[in-house]
Amino acid sequence: MAAEKAAAPKVKAQDIASREELLEYYRQMLLIRRFEEKAGQLYGMGLIAGFCHLYIGQEAVVVGIVAAQNATDTVITGYRDHGHMLAMGISAREIMAELTGRATGCSRGKGGSMHMFSREKRFYGGHGIVGAQVSLGTGLAFAHRYREDNGVSLAYFGDGAANQGQVYESFNMASLWNLPVVYVIENNQYAMGTAIARASAEVELYKRGISFEIKGEQVDGMDVLAVRAAAQKALDHARSGQGPYLLEMKTYRYRGHSMSDPAKYRPKDESRIVRETSDPIDHIKNLGLENGIFSEDDLKTIDAEVKAIVADAAEFAQTSPEPSVDELMTDIYL
Numbered sequence: 001m002a003a004e005k006a007a008a009p010k011v012k013a014q015d016i017a018s019r020e021e022l023l024e025y026y027r028q029m030l031l032i033r034r035f036e037e038k039a040g041q042l043y044g045m046g047l048i049a050g051f052c053h054l055y056i057g058q059e060a061v062v063v064g065i066v067a068a069q070n071a072t073d074t075v076i077t078g079y080r081d082h083g084h085m086l087a088m089g090i091s092a093r094e095i096m097a098e099l100t101g102r103a104t105g106c107s108r109g110k111g112g113s114m115h116m117f118s119r120e121k122r123f124y125g126g127h128g129i130v131g132a133q134v135s136l137g138t139g140l141a142f143a144h145r146y147r148e149d150n151g152v153s154l155a156y157f158g159d160g161a162a163n164q165g166q167v168y169e170s171f172n173m174a175s176l177w178n179l180p181v182v183y184v185i186e187n188n189q190y191a192m193g194t195a196i197a198r199a200s201a202e203v204e205l206y207k208r209g210i211s212f213e214i215k216g217e218q219v220d221g222m223d224v225l226a227v228r229a230a231a232q233k234a235l236d237h238a239r240s241g242q243g244p245y246l247l248e249m250k251t252y253r254y255r256g257h258s259m260s261d262p263a264k265y266r267p268k269d270e271s272r273i274v275r276e277t278s279d280p281i282d283h284i285k286n287l288g289l290e291n292g293i294f295s296e297d298d299l300k301t302i303d304a305e306v307k308a309i310v311a312d313a314a315e316f317a318q319t320s321p322e323p324s325v326d327e328l329m330t331d332i333y334l
Helices: 019-044 059-068 082-087 092-099 132-147 165-176 224-239 270-278 280-290 296-319
Strands: 074-076 153-158 181-187 215-220 245-250
Touching (some): 019 059, 019 082, 019 092, 019 224, 019 296, 059 082, 059 153, 059 224, 059 280, 074 132, 082 092, 092 296, 132 153, 132 165, 132 181, 165 181, 181 224, 215 224, 224 280
Parallel strands (some): 074 153, 181 245, 215 245
């Protein structure tokens, strides 16, 4: 079964999204961007400990996919998870408090940056082991099939995790059992710090499911509308009983792999060029302004709203209490 490479249709923004939708996508992506910038600042101040992986540059992927989901779908990802949580509707306060290890965090301050979750919002992590979430996401798909709840599991992973063995075991099981799962490869092209061409014999990752009879598609992950359209197609496929689907999102992270990575392995001007030509937030902004769908004043209102949300989250996180010593042994299975 051949995988297919998507050719994005040249259509006007107003033909595929309403004014309200475009402004909401702009708001969500800007919130993720500003939240992550603030998280980077707090990390530099020593208020966030351990590892911290920022999502700056990749915002269109999760915003576009969540826009196509329904209320029964579940989401799981790796350790670059703050943006996914924000897009799933988890409050900036809870996430920032979790980053700073406070009792008011979404995981009560115990998960930190890499291991947060929200069962209420159907977000199952945040996982620190590379590729482990793919097997767990396949299990979530099995649960959807078992319960017959019409839900689909969305399992996100990166181009580095795409070379892990458990990924292919999961592909085989999902295809064999016809499970409702969409595998999303966020191909930011550098994994931890090695260009994909130096680590993968096949760099077109949407083809990785061919031997398991899983359809695949490559998508411009810097275009939220292209992401939404591809996600809707993939979700419809999985939800209708046709089995798993593989989406390769070609995206780009502006920062290093984690806060300790200076990203010196990239060509000197690459990040600047991507920002100037392909930034996902600028893309939706320009689409709206050039088509007369919204105005600069509309964007200024959203900018001010987002700035206030992020400032409030940072203040809340810094003034919230740390977990009680009584919590030390809770949620531990012996």
